[in-house]
Amino acid sequence: MLVRRIPRGKAAAYGQLAALAGDARQARQVAWILHAAPESAGLPWHRVVGAGGRISLPGRGGREQARRLRAEGVRVGQGGAVDLKTYGWKPRLSTGRRPPISENDLNRI
């Protein structure tokens, strides 16, 4: 599972994960999956941010995400954005094309 591979203190973008999963256009579905994923799944969802490192989660969730990130040593600037230059996750995998993502592909995200 991609999200689980994101190391502590790092962050990855929705689009990046989508690309790794096989199709960069699936960013919204990645977001959808995280939204639907239960807290009990124990996913490090807080390490997933929007393009450019901006936190896309509005309201309280966003503050919670920023809080968790900072707790891992990730600096979150104004407007809730992390510096991907510094904290961006660099996976060591290929970006080869693969089938589209769907709800039960949670294990790939």
Place this chain on the structure above:
DNA sequence: CCTATGACAGACA
């Protein structure tokens, strides 16, 4: 089947 929606992204003003 058809429309609306969204934790996105990229292009543009």
Place this chain on the structure above:
DNA sequence: GTGTCTGCCATAG
């Protein structure tokens, strides 16, 4: 830098 608009595509109604 900020605000809109457009392309996307799985889900929900």
